[in-house]
Amino acid sequence: MDAVAYIDPAVTQFVNETFVPVRLPAADQVFGPRYKVKWTPTLLLLDAEGNEQYRTLGFYPPEELIPSLLLGMGKAKFNLPDRPAACDCFAKVLTEYPKSSLAPEAVYLSGVSSFIETHNVANLIGIYDRLDADYPDSPWLIRADPYRLLK
Amino acid sequence: MAQINWITSFEEGLAKSKAEEKLVFMDFFSPG
Numbered sequence: 001m002d003a004v005a006y007i008d009p010a011v012t013q014f015v016n017e018t019f020v021p022v023r024l025p026a027a028d029q030v031f032g033p034r035y036k037v038k039w040t041p042t043l044l045l046l047d048a049e050g051n052e053q054y055r056t057l058g059f060y061p062p063e064e065l066i067p068s069l070l071l072g073m074g075k076a077k078f079n080l081p082d083r084p085a086a087c088d089c090f091a092k093v094l095t096e097y098p099k100s101s102l103a104p105e106a107v108y109l110s111g112v113s114s115f116i117e118t119h120n121v122a123n124l125i126g127i128y129d130r131l132d133a134d135y136p137d138s139p140w141l142i143r144a145d146p147y148r149l150l151k
Numbered sequence: 152m153a154q155i156n157w158i159t160s161f162e163e164g165l166a167k168s169k170a171e172e173k174l175v176f177m178d179f180f181s182p183g
Contacts, residue, residue: 001178006154022157045176
């Protein structure tokens with residue numbers, strides 16, 4: 001991460017402006033066990049109480065790290081629950097990083113968040129249609145398959 | 152070259168998170 005992602009100007013700016021970046025060795029004797037860190041790198045998003053809101057493992061290239069963190073922010077907002085803010089995060093993944101491997105999950109989560117907010121099943125059908133059209137090889141299309149039946 | 156402004160204290164990070172109303176981006180890394 002140090003050699004590639006963390007020296008990328010877009011990543012540096014995004015992380016510094018969006019989060020409070022904290023770095024600890026995975027072997028930290030207090031926080032390693034507290035957050036059940038078994039792999040490196042383990043990347044977490046925590047709220048101000050230290051509660052884990054998002055976890056991802058492994059190395060990311062710069063163009064995948066930002067959408068991953070946007071997805072995590074969306075999940076954190078969803079958990080509050082602040083679903084409109086969550087949808088904004090998911091939408092940002094789709095508009096700014098539509099070719100990201102995280103984009104299909106953003107389609108799914110955006111549609112579900114919108115459905116919970118509006119109770120409009122068109123949001124669920126829209127998940128299937130968008131995944132089928134734009135990300136037909138994604139496993140998220142399989143998860144969205146039941147929404148096809150709502151047509 | 153710009154760098155990420157890492158904080159190396161968990162407590163300091165949480166305090167800043169509260170003050171600035173931002174999420175903490177936590178990187179557990181393997182030194183070396």
